[in-house]
Amino acid sequence: MTATKSQKRSRVAKEIAVKVIKKMSHKQDGYLHGYTATEHNRLYHQARFLEDHVFAGVDFSGCKNIIEIGSGVGAQTEILHNRFPKLKIACIDSSREQVTKARAQLAGPIGKGLVSVTQTDARSLPFQKGSFEGAFITWFLEHVSNPVGILKETKRVMAINAVIHINEVFNHSFFTDPFGPATQEYWNAFNEHQSSLKGDPFVGAKLGNYLQKAGFKDISTNFSYWLLDSRHPKFRAEFLSYWIDLLLSGSAELVKSKKVSKKLVLKMTAELNSLRKNPDSVFFLGFVKAVAYV
Ligand SMILES: C[S@@+](CC[C@H](N)C(=O)[O-])C[C@H]1O[C@@H](n2cnc3c(N)ncnc32)[C@H](O)[C@@H]1O
Helix, strand or coil: CCHHHHHHHHHHHHHHHHHHHHCHHHCCCCCCCCCCHHHHHHHHHHHHHCHHHHCCCCCCCCCCEEEEECCCCCHHHHHHHHHCCCCEEEEEECCHHHHHHHHHHCHHHHHCCCEEEEECCCCCCCCCCCCEEEEEEECCHHHCCCHHHHHHHHHHCEEEEEEEEEEEECHHHCEEECCCHHHHHHHHHHHHHHHHCCCCCCHHHHHHHHHHHCCCEEEEEEEEEEEECCCCHHHHHHHHHHHHHHHHHCHHHHHHCCCCCHHHHHHHHHHHHHHHHCCCCEEEEEEEEEEEEC
16 A cells, blocks of 8 residues: 555545544444444445355255344345345344344345344344244344343244254454554453443353253254455555444444543544554454354
C-alpha cells in the first residue's frame, strides 16, 4: 500500500470513529453491537469475509431441513442457502429489527418456501420435538446467559442423529505485535461489558462441556485461527479494517455505559491503523468450531 493510500485509510478510519462517537446518544441498550443499518451491513460483510473459516467442515448436504438459531439479519443464512440451495432453513431470532431485515434480505428464498424467519426466543422454540435434521449456530451463544438450556432446547427440536454445527468466539485468543496498550484496554472493557450483559466472550472454549451437558453425542471441537504477518500484508490490512469495524461496533454502547472514554476509542483506532501500516506486524485471532450429534 502506498503512503498516500495508507494515510487516506487512517483518516477514513478516524472519521468513522468520530462519527460513531457522535451517534452515541441514538443507540439502544442491552446489545453490545446495536441494531443500526451500519451494524446490519457489518454483519453481511463479516459473514462473507469470514466464510472460508466459518463454513469449513459445515456439511448439510444430507439434510432436508435445518434450524438456524440467532440468525440475526440472515447473513449466514444467505451463505447456507448458496451452499445448499435445496435445504429448507428455519431461522429464529428474538430481535424484531433483525427479523425484519432478514425477511427483506431473504425475500427470494422465503418466496420459494426454502427459508422462514420467526421472531422468537431461543429458550423456547415454537417447533415440535424432532423437527429438524440439522442445526446451525454462529456468533450467538456469546450473547446468552444460559447456553446449556438453549442447546437442550435446540436438541429437543432436532431429529435422532441430526447434526449441529457451532462457531463461537474465544476472545482470549486476540494477540498483536507490536502490543497496543489502548487496544488491550479497550478489548478488556469490550469483553467485561459483554459479560456484564450476561454474555460470554470466552464461550468458544466451553462448547465441549456445554454440548455434553445438553446431551449431545460424538462431540468434536476445533480451534480455527488467523495468524497474519508479513507473508500476507494485503489480507492482514483487510483483516485489520474488518477488526477496527468490529471493535467500533461496540464503542457507542461502551462509551455510553462509561466503560471506555472517547479518547481511548481514538487511541485504539490509531494503534490498529498503525499495525496495518507496519510491514512486520503480527495479528492473531481464533475461534472455536464444534460439531455434535443428537
Ligand atoms: C451477533 S448476532 C449473530 C447473527 C448471525 N448468527 C450472524 O452470524 O450474522 C447475535 C444474534 O442473536 C440474537 N439473540 C440474542 N439473544 C437471543 C435469544 N435469547 N433468542 C434468540 N435470538 C437471540 C440477537 O438478536 C442477534 O441477532
